[in-house]
Amino acid sequence: MPAxxxxxxxxxxxxxxxxxxxxxxxxxxxxTRRRMGVILCLLIFASLITGIAxxxxxxxxxxxxxxxxxxxxxxxxxxxxxxxxxxxxxKCQSIQRQKPINQYNPSRTTNPRAPSNVQTTLLKxxxxxxxxxxxLNDVDVLMQDGVIRRVEKDIRIDDDNGNNTKVIDVKGRIxxxxxxxxxxxxxxxxxPSLAALRDGNExxxxxxxxxxxxxxxxxxDKGIRIVxxxxxxxxxxxxxxxxxxGGEAYAFKLRAVPTRSNEDMLVQAGIDPETDAExxxxxxxCGENIKNDYGKLLGEMPxxxxxxxxxxxxxxxxxxxxxxxxxxxxxxxxxxGEGERLESRFPETLELEILxxxxxxxxxxxxxxxxxxxxxxxxxxxxxxxxxISAFHHxxxxxxxxxxxxxxxxxxxxxxxxFADHWGYKxxxxxxxxxxxxxxHDANITVAIxxxxxxxxxxxxxxxxxxxxxxxxxxxxxxxSVTSIPAKALGLDHRVGSLxxxxxxxxxxxxxxxxxxxxxxxxxxxDGVSLFDDPVIENEQHQQSTINNDAAAAAEDVNIAIxxxxxxxxxxxxxxxxxxxxxxxxxxxxxxxxxxxxxxTIACADQDCRMTMDANMPTxxxxxxxxxxxxxxxxSKLGMVEIPSERSTGDGIGQPSTSADPHAIIRAIDGxxxxxxxxxxxxxxxVLTAITAPMSNNIVAGLSTxxxxxxxxxxxxxxxxxxxxxxxxxxGHAFKSASFPTISSQIAFIRRLLTENMDANNDYGxxxxxxxxxxxxxxxxxxxxxxxxxKEQHLKNARIxxxxxxxAHLLAYPLxxxxxxxxxxxxxxxxxxxxxxxxxxxxxxxxxxxxxVLFRNNVKxxxxxxxxxxTRNLAWDAGWLSATATGSNDKQRITDADAMRFVxxxxxxxxxxxxQQQQVSDFVIWSGNPLQLHxxxxxxFDPQNGIVQLxxx
Ligand SMILES: *[C@@H]1O[C@H](CO)[C@@H](O)[C@H](O)[C@H]1NC(C)=O
Ligand SMILES: *[C@@H]1O[C@H](CO)[C@@H](O)[C@H](O)[C@H]1NC(C)=O
Ligand SMILES: *[C@@H]1O[C@H](CO)[C@@H](O)[C@H](O)[C@H]1NC(C)=O
Ligand SMILES: *[C@@H]1O[C@H](CO)[C@@H](O)[C@H](O)[C@H]1NC(C)=O
Numbered sequence: 001m002p003a004x005x006x007x008x009x010x011x012x013x014x015x016x017x018x019x020x021x022x023x024x025x026x027x028x029x030x031x032t033r034r035r036m037g038v039i040l041c042l043l044i045f046a047s048l049i050t051g052i053a054x055x056x057x058x059x060x061x062x063x064x065x066x067x068x069x070x071x072x073x074x075x076x077x078x079x080x081x082x083x084x085x086x087x088x089x090x091k092c093q094s095i096q097r098q099k100p101i102n103q104y105n106p107s108r109t110t111n112p113r114a115p116s117n118v119q120t121t122l123l124k125x126x127x128x129x130x131x132x133x134x135x136l137n138d139v140d141v142l143m144q145d146g147v148i149r150r151v152e153k154d155i156r157i158d159d160d161n162g163n164n165t166k167v168i169d170v171k172g173r174i175x176x177x178x179x180x181x182x183x184x185x186x187x188x189x190x191x192p193s194l195a196a197l198r199d200g201n202e203x204x205x206x207x208x209x210x211x212x213x214x215x216x217x218x219x220x221d222k223g224i225r226i227v228x229x230x231x232x233x234x235x236x237x238x239x240x241x242x243x244x245x246g247g248e249a250y251a252f253k254l255r256a257v258p259t260r261s262n263e264d265m266l267v268q269a270g271i272d273p274e275t276d277a278e279x280x281x282x283x284x285x286c287g288e289n290i291k292n293d294y295g296k297l298l299g300e301m302p303x304x305x306x307x308x309x310x311x312x313x314x315x316x317x318x319x320x321x322x323x324x325x326x327x328x329x330x331x332x333x334x335x336x337g338e339g340e341r342l343e344s345r346f347p348e349t350l351e352l353e354i355l356x357x358x359x360x361x362x363x364x365x366x367x368x369x370x371x372x373x374x375x376x377x378x379x380x381x382x383x384x385x386x387x388x389i390s391a392f393h394h395x396x397x398x399x400x401x402x403x404x405x406x407x408x409x410x411x412x413x414x415x416x417x418x419f420a421d422h423w424g425y426k427x428x429x430x431x432x433x434x435x436x437x438x439x440x441h442d443a444n445i446t447v448a449i450x451x452x453x454x455x456x457x458x459x460x461x462x463x464x465x466x467x468x469x470x471x472x473x474x475x476x477x478x479x480x481s482v483t484s485i486p487a488k489a490l491g492l493d494h495r496v497g498s499l500x501x502x503x504x505x506x507x508x509x510x511x512x513x514x515x516x517x518x519x520x521x522x523x524x525x526x527d528g529v530s531l532f533d534d535p536v537i538e539n540e541q542h543q544q545s546t547i548n549n550d551a552a553a554a555a556e557d558v559n560i561a562i563x564x565x566x567x568x569x570x571x572x573x574x575x576x577x578x579x580x581x582x583x584x585x586x587x588x589x590x591x592x593x594x595x596x597x598x599x600x601t602i603a604c605a606d607q608d609c610r611m612t613m614d615a616n617m618p619t620x621x622x623x624x625x626x627x628x629x630x631x632x633x634x635x636s637k638l639g640m641v642e643i644p645s646e647r648s649t650g651d652g653i654g655q656p657s658t659s660a661d662p663h664a665i666i667r668a669i670d671g672x673x674x675x676x677x678x679x680x681x682x683x684x685x686x687v688l689t690a691i692t693a694p695m696s697n698n699i700v701a702g703l704s705t706x707x708x709x710x711x712x713x714x715x716x717x718x719x720x721x722x723x724x725x726x727x728x729x730x731x732g733h734a735f736k737s738a739s740f741p742t743i744s745s746q747i748a749f750i751r752r753l754l755t756e757n758m759d760a761n762n763d764y765g766x767x768x769x770x771x772x773x774x775x776x777x778x779x780x781x782x783x784x785x786x787x788x789x790x791k792e793q794h795l796k797n798a799r800i801x802x803x804x805x806x807x808a809h810l811l812a813y814p815l816x817x818x819x820x821x822x823x824x825x826x827x828x829x830x831x832x833x834x835x836x837x838x839x840x841x842x843x844x845x846x847x848x849x850x851x852x853v854l855f856r857n858n859v860k861x862x863x864x865x866x867x868x869x870x871t872r873n874l875a876w877d878a879g880w881l882s883a884t885a886t887g888s889n890d891k892q893r894i895t896d897a898d899a900m901r902f903v904x905x906x907x908x909x910x911x912x913x914x915x916q917q918q919q920v921s922d923f924v925i926w927s928g929n930p931l932q933l934h935x936x937x938x939x940x941f942d943p944q945n946g947i948v949q950l951x952x953x
Contacts, residue, residue, distance in 0.1 A: 079341030088346030092330035112270030114146020131483035178233025178506030183450035187217035230459035241285035319355035370428035438472035518883035630688025635864030654696035656737035662762035666702035685872025806836035812857035825864030879931025
């Protein structure tokens with residue numbers, strides 16, 4: 001059975017419907033049940049016979065008279081054993097006891113998790129973001145015994161008392177608390193994903209409140225250290241969302257412990273339950289996943305949302321009844337006379353234990369629900385059964401329904417734990433808006449940003465929060481959404497999520513502002529223990545805090561510019577002045593520059609264009625904004641499907657076929673669907689062109705088509721740039737099928753198709769001869785090696801590019817030598833699958849990523865799109881690579897212009913051939929550098945439509 005995460009993992013193969021569990025298993029179960037029945041009948045029959053025999057054979061009266069019996073055994077009052085009675089009373093006491101309340105203590109000096117020999121560390125010259133909204137300039141931070149002891153100016157350590165304090169001068173870097181991710185599946189869906197380790201969903205029953213993520217957490221998950229390298233120090237690990245009541249969740253710190261004990265990794269390891277409240281968390285889910293996993297897959301309840309609601313209520317009713325029975329037992333027990341005992345033991349069952357605890361207010365409930373009616377149903381259940389909802393997770397509709405959310409009893413403490421901008425992968429995620437967090441914040445509803453790791457890679461949780469700032473959440477609130485806000489929702493805000501004296505020493509030193517694109521930790525501490533090699537911290541050219549002012553300035557520019565473009569709608573003769581940078585094609589013109597367009601044609605782009613200007617032409621002062629070509633999305637499903645999980649919304653998915661018939665090749669142009677919301681969002685992000693292949697599980701996916709994302713129909717003038725562009729092939733584990741059970745058979749098939757058609761007048765022949773490009777989806781280094789060999793031995797002239805390429809950096813030199821380009825998709829890989837195990841995840845774990853290694857070795861690099869919903873982020877994907885450039889000299893370093901080429905001209909080169917480079921005729925006007933997070937696209941220009949302002953919401 002496939003793992004059901006909370007969203008649909010993006011790089012899973014496209015499968016129709018997941019295969020159900022073997023029917024044989026179910027038949028076997030029912031046979032076992034029947035056999036048990038027969039045995040039971042035989043047993044009952046045998047004991048009946050024995051009983052009758054005994055009655056017939058035994059003497060009629062007992063040898064002891066009644067009074068004799070009473071003399072030997074003094075009368076006992078009826079009831080359970082003394083011990084059972086005592087145990088029950090202890091449970092009553094525990095239920096009624098006043099629980100300790102977790103409280104922040106600024107003079108706390110010990111952390112039960114800290115190793116005894118942890119080094120005292122002093123960070124000098126920091127800008128501290130404390131996670132509670134405060135920015136402290138030029139302070140020092142002292143960590144001792146796993147606790148933050150002092151955050152002050154000029155802490156001196158002359159009097160070290162033999163602590164051997166380590167001093168790190170952070171040279172003005174921003175230092176923050178470690179991030180808190182309140183929705184992760186680390187350890188329960190481990191990396192690399194192996195069937196043997198898929199332990200996140202007890203998918204045998206939709207109601208499994210009694211299972212515990214603690215029992216499944218895999219301490220060797222490669223993801224743990226990768227996620228920590230992004231500055232995440234605490235994660236709530238939840239069961240998946242295949243079940244309505246998925247089970248108990250646990251808060252871990254992401255530091256490996258020498259004992260390898262999961263319990264020692266818990267945030268609350270070693271606390272004293274007399275003084276610290278033991279927090280508990282539970283995971284529920286509603287909506288599509290459960291209907292799919294039971295109704296659709298197994299034909300079992302729940303088939304509908306009605307069934308889901310009933311099952312919730314049925315289970316809650318059982319729990320409520322048990323709670324009443326327990327309370328009745330306790331009050332009866334307390335009213336007993338001396339020596340009296342009750343007839344039955346304290347009523348309890350493992351199955352309902354945590355639900356009863358929830359109803360008693362001792363468990364924090366975290367519910368995965370997306371849509372309005374799902375959220376409202378949950379609110380209704382909470383009112384009916386009188387429990388609180390700690391957080392709705394994902395909840396992509398939440399920004400539309402603050403009133404419904406405020407109907408819960410705990411309306412002042414409920415949190416919406418949501419994605420920054422992940423949307424569109426299924427029906428219930430289709431209302432998602434990147435402005436959702438801002439709208440909720442404005443409605444006074446608390447928002448936490450979470451990863452749903454590995455649905456999104458939690459390593460980049462900070463980037464997710466930074467995006468909410470881009471879309472309007474105030475800077476420090478965006479930062480709190482991954483620190484103190486989730487810490488509070490977990491009930492752990494007295495220890496984690498803030499950087500102040502008395503908190504756990506979970507600390508991140510950032511290389512730049514956490515809200516800047518590509519912000520990366522230089523070092524991460526958990527309980528005062530550093531996780532990575534000591535960083536070399538260089539002097540900064542400029543103060544990070546200026547970034548905030550930049551952002552404010554950029555926001556102002558946007559407003560001025562929006563008005564300007566509004567009045568110029570459709571204009572095809574105009575002047576852009578004060579342009580920060582112009583890139584039309586491969587070359588860069590650094591600003592301040594000018595650009596004139598006359599009657600729809602670019603007449604001049606230069607430092608001085610006065611020669612071409614006419615006093616009557618409208619002029620816009622771009623105030624340093626950039627002009628760049630429309631970005632090109634490749635590798636997506638854009639134009640092929642609107643909602644990937646709903647087949648009716650798209651072309652469909654080609655099934656594996658062994659046909660080598662060149663006439664059978666599918667063309668994406670025949671399945672094109674334009675005017676979708678996905679295309680609209682991509683267009684708003686400055687992506688004006690998409691090149692898309694048919695959706696397929698086949699080795700031959702088909703021929704891609706290039707089209708304008710802004711077009712409404714494929715018959716619109718200029719909608720289709722090229723009806724057929726490249727031949728798309730795909731190999732690897734994800735494409736194993738009955739027809740091609742092995743990767744070797746996949747490669748053999750490709751070899752045969754291309755070599756046998758070398759001289760033929762068909763698309764395989766054209767691909768083999770290099771008349772059209774051949775794009776091969778492949779991740780693994782050895783499979784890439786086979787492609788290199790294939791090209792060198794048989795296909796010298798073919799224009800082959802790798803799509804995916806998670807492990808391509810290991811073959812950078814041979815790829816360059818064979819002139820094979822690599823389209824990294826996504827720009828930053830993860831070792832989620834076994835065939836991508838060697839992926840480079842970036843600093844502080846690896847020096848650079850695949851893009852950096854490939855670029856340094858002169859491989860032509862492009863960046864593709866994995867999630868259609870994230871196409872609008874393409875400029876940031878590329879910008880991340882220049883922002884994290886590595887290499888000793890400028891030739892080796894990815895510049896901003898190089899990064900722009902990854903998503904524009906390099907793609908043109910790969911797909912159309914370097915000779916056929918078309919002159920850029922359309923472009924996008926950005927408020928600033930498109931590779932920085934505070935910039936945004938403002939308007940597009942093309943000869944047909946002139947200037948068109950992009951709406952921002
Ligand atoms: C050093 O250790 C002593 C005793 O453990 C402690 O009181 C003192 O505050 C420490 N000083 C520093 C600078 O770490
Ligand atoms: C629910 O929250 C309210 C308000 O915070 C609180 O008064 C109440 O005790 C809570 N109930 C339960 C069952 O947790
Ligand atoms: C949110 O809270 C602020 C400050 O308490 C208040 O002024 C504002 O009216 C509230 N907004 C909404 C939508 O409730
Ligand atoms: C633009 O086109 C119009 C109409 O065709 C023509 O009259 C005008 O001269 C052109 N302007 C320039 C600067 O070429």
